[in-house]
Amino acid sequence: MLPGKPVAEAVLADLAPRIEALVAAGHRPGLGTILVGDDSASAGYIRMKQDKAAELGFTSPHIHLPQDATQADVLAAIAEMNEADDVHAVLMQHPTPPQIDFDAALLALDPDKDVDGLHPVNMGRLALGMPGPVPCTPAGIETLLAHYEIPIAGREVCILGRGTTLGRPLALLLSQKRPTANAAVTVVHTGVPNWADYTRRAEVVIAAAGVPGILQPEHLTAGVTVVGGGVRYEGRKLLPDVDEACEAVAGAITPRVGGVGPTTIAMLFKNAVEAAERRVGTGGR
Ligand SMILES: NC(=O)c1ccc[n+]([C@@H]2O[C@H](COP(=O)([O-])OP(=O)(O)OC[C@H]3O[C@@H](n4cnc5c(N)ncnc54)[C@H](OP(=O)(O)O)[C@@H]3O)[C@@H](O)[C@H]2O)c1
Numbered sequence: 113m114l115p116g117k118p119v120a121e122a123v124l125a126d127l128a129p130r131i132e133a134l135v136a137a138g139h140r141p142g143l144g145t146i147l148v149g150d151d152s153a154s155a156g157y158i159r160m161k162q163d164k165a166a167e168l169g170f171t172s173p174h175i176h177l178p179q180d181a182t183q184a185d186v187l188a189a190i191a192e193m194n195e196a197d198d199v200h201a202v203l204m205q206h207p208t209p210p211q212i213d214f215d216a217a218l219l220a221l222d223p224d225k226d227v228d229g230l231h232p233v234n235m236g237r238l239a240l241g242m243p244g245p246v247p248c249t250p251a252g253i254e255t256l257l258a259h260y261e262i263p264i265a266g267r268e269v270c271i272l273g274r275g276t277t278l279g280r281p282l283a284l285l286l287s288q289k290r291p292t293a294n295a296a297v298t299v300v301h302t303g304v305p306n307w308a309d310y311t312r313r314a315e316v317v318i319a320a321a322g323v324p325g326i327l328q329p330e331h332l333t334a335g336v337t338v339v340g341g342g343v344r345y346e347g348r349k350l351l352p353d354v355d356e357a358c359e360a361v362a363g364a365i366t367p368r369v370g371g372v373g374p375t376t377i378a379m380l381f382k383n384a385v386e387a388a389e390r391r392v393g394t395g396g397r
Contacts (some may be wrong), residue, residue, distance in 0.1 A: 116256060116366065116375040119252070120252075124378055127381060131385060132169070134388050137392065139391075141201075141385055143171075144172070145173075145203045145205065146174075147175070149177070149179040150179050161203065175189040177189060182211070183217070193222075193225065194222040200391055201225050201227035201383060201388070203227050218230060224390065228245070228247060228383075234246075238285065245386070245387065246281070246379070247282075249278050249282075249379075251382070255375055257337070264286060265292075267296065267316060268296050268313060269318065272327065272342075273320035275320060279301075279320040312331060315336060317337070318338075320341045323342065324353065325355045329360060332358060336363060337364045338365040339366050339372065340353055341372050
């Protein structure tokens with residue numbers, strides 16, 4: 113089993129002295145949050161991140177806009193966060209109400225404060241191997257594999273899904289020329305009806321489809337490493353892409369609950385610390 117919690121703890125332990133150094137230099141890191149509307153799950157996610165921010169010594173200025181907020185209201189909130197000197201990174205909670213164009217709002221965010229690494233400038237930086245915030249779930253998966261010393265350099269990694277939050281940035285990340293990446297990455301999707309031919313020959317399979325139970329034991333070769341990134345929520349119930357039966361075939365596998373999730377949150381704070389370090393000129397990628 114490859115649980116995410118020890119990985120997240122290691123990442124956060126590494127951040128602690130860096131946060132202390134920022135605070136000592138008079139630059140307490142600030143994670144700004146913007147929530148639009150009354151969705152209770154979204155409010156819960158924001159609260160959880162604010163609690164973690166406080167625990168780590170961050171400030172977390174928050175803007176909560178009403179359910180009927182306009183695009184102009186959202187852009188004004190983003191402008192406020194962009195201009196605030198004590199805010200180094202900003203989290204815009206997704207999804208937003210239907211009248212809000214999330215992509216347009218994302219474009220208005222200062223790319224250097226984009227803690228999720230999803231701004232087109234940061235996707236471009238990722239594609240070009242330039243420093244900048246990396247999307248949190250892909251970065252967490254690379255860190256998880258490195259933590260458990262599962263080598264991927266030179267090995268066949270197959271990603272099931274090419275979505276913009278997970279599969280596509282993960283493919284860019286794992287194909288970069290670095291010791292913890294450097295993989296032969298294949299990306300499969302609905303345009304590849306025989307996708308199992310690819311997952312079956314891979315040494316590492318990463319599920320990123322958001323289709324409950326899509327990955328079954330017959331899609332895998334014995335001893336493979338399996339990372340479950342894709343999930344769908346039905347109410348509060350979490351339905352993973354990776355069927356439980358895959359555990360019998362895999363050599364190493366993330367648990368159905370507590371796998372990639374904790375690493376995603378840790379990487380969010382890593383991005384925030386690095387944003388603060390870059391701004392005050394003390395390092396960061
Ligand atoms: N654990 C976490 O912290 C975390 C964080 C972020 C995202 N996620 C999860 O990651 C998943 C992916 O998110 P995303 O936004 O990157 O992706 P997305 O936009 O939802 O795209 C899903 C991808 O899966 C492919 N796919 C769907 N059904 C398929 C099928 N039957 N056969 C083959 N391929 C199929 C799609 O192919 P096409 O492109 O051909 O349509 C698409 O590329 C979601 O479940 C999301 O909840 C988890």
